[in-house]
Amino acid sequence: MLDILKIKSNFPIFFNNKKLVYLDSAATSHKPQVVIDRISQFYSSENANVHRGIYDLSERASEAYDAARKKVAMFINAKNSREIIFTKGTTESLNLVAYSYASNVLKKNDEILVSDFEHHSNFLPWQDVCKKTGAILRVLESDKFGRITKNEWQKKLSTKTKIVSIAHASNVFGTISNIKKIAETVHQFGAVLVVDGAQAIPHLKVDVQDLNCDFYAFSGHKMLAPMGIGVLYAKDKLLDLMQPYQLGGGMIESVSMKETLFAQYPEKFEAGTPNVEGAIALDKAIDYLLDIGMDEIREHEIELSKYLLDGLNKISRIKIFGEIGAEGRTGLVSFYVEGVHSHDISDYLSKSGLALRSGFHCAMPLHQSHRCGATLRASYYLYNQKEDLDFLLINLKKAINYYG
Ligand SMILES: Cc1ncc(COP(=O)(O)O)c(C=O)c1O
Structure with a gap:
């Protein structure tokens, strides 16, 4: 107890x-004192930009940032910390899937399937991607328990479906979806499964390899970490198919007047100065949650x-x-x-x-x-x-x- x-x-x-x-x-x-203290400690004694300087302070900040990525990978049991992309939250993570993955792979009349209990963050990017690609957005209707019946899945899921995006837990009903089973079904039809984990990750043990989802998105601020830090987990074979939709510093291998070579992921998808303070405070929040159990x-x-x-x-x-x-x-x-x-x-x-x-x-x-x-x-x-x-x-x- x-x-x-x-x-x-x-x-x-x-x-x-x-x-x-x-x-x-x-x-x-809310945030525990240890998380608040970690932010203060970073700015008081470790503040420097990451992966840019070769002086001691920058190296320490980079190490802390990289360690946070490893901690998140451990927390959700990702195979490799390269599959963890830091974003500013679930919304940005889902937008990243929509614009860096879906926009590249979808063709006219392909279908995207979402449920009717999705948060707007897991609705609007898909509506927009459909407008841009000519794909069709289909909606699974939930029953009074907030569940999608077998019948509803059979009616809407088909070989035309290329992406299914669904909340692990509804932010209105609270209903927890059986992601492992959904992944099995979705994969039988050759589609990929995107999971909005915003409401699940603070409460449930999440093991992305066991769930076998293709993408898993969540926010730090709902799990004791600060606002402005979030995560997109993506299977590495899918990261290979994605093109960054934000370009800038920190995500390149080389740039010339004519051509740019992007860095490997995860950096490839983290253009600009990242939220270092948020990532290392998320690391602390995970420690706190694991200590409690x-x-x-x-x-x-x-x-x-x-x-x-x-x-x-x-x-x-x-x-x-x-x-x-x-x-x-x-x-x-x-x-x-x-x-x-x-x-x-x-x-x-x-x-x-x-x-x-x-x-x-x-x-x-x-x-x-x-x-x-x-x-x-x-x-x-x-x-x-x-x-x-x-x-x-x-x-x-x-x-x-x-x-x-
Ligand atoms: C199920 C669900 N998805 C997505 C979001 C969006 O999260 P954020 O605003 O942290 O990006 C929320 C926020 O309440 C949510 O409950």
Whole structure:
């Protein structure tokens, strides 16, 4: 069992905001002191640009940056750290697949398949790539559990499908997709599988070789690291087919007036000065998560999900969005109150220090396909305890009474 009070004391945000009851970790997580200290240490004693200087400070910064890449590779069990590309987040990682891979390989009438529960970051780049290449975007519709049925896969997946891009965990339903099984099916049709891991990586042990996905994208800021650092994992045989869509310093072998020779990947896809501070702080965040234990974090979240689902089910007029049990979801529950706008409820709750999201959570197509208005989303992480959920439930009842 996790010692939540001890964990919470590692996060200065709670000390500096005594009233805060934070239930918005799916949007971004807070940062432990060790991660904040690592950033400060970098700028206080190691700051230099990487892979550019041959003086001591630059070499130390380069070593720390390269070590961060190895740490990420270890964390997700990539075969080689060359398969890890640092980006600024999931959004940039998915754009990189769309513009450096898909744009190069797709032909007119090829198909891209996504689900209706994708975050806009895993929707918009594909819509755009389709416009540019003449490929066709098809959408898998989820059932009330936030799952894609076998029937739906059979209807939409075919030999015309060249790319399937799907969230490992939905940021609205929380539903965890069986990526290993999906990869097997997708590969039978000769397509590649892109996984949006933004909502899964903070909560689940991810092993990209076991999942056998082709690409895996995630953000550091949802897993205790700073904003502005993210990762694209790509199988090396696919990296060979990709062309960089951002060009500049740090990604070349040689440049002449007439011609440029690109560096090998991963540098090939990291044009310009990278987010060194973010990468080394991500390295520290991974250490912190591994010290606590991913299995222990998962167990704790399942407990919290059971507790919250139970509490919400006892309040009349609350409708839970996505009929899925605690084990099948990450640390979040989306819901709405019949007859009251979610923004009103969220506004009422915020007055008592509760921070939770209301709206469409960057997943408008999902709300449209399930004919649902704005929802509230409570999302929790390793620093949350049952008392936070009690506080939410008490104040929800008050809000419902207030709006009548
Ligand atoms: C499922 C999912 N995909 C992609 C993103 C985009 O992540 P970022 O804004 O860090 O690039 C998010 C952010 O909430 C998300 O939840």
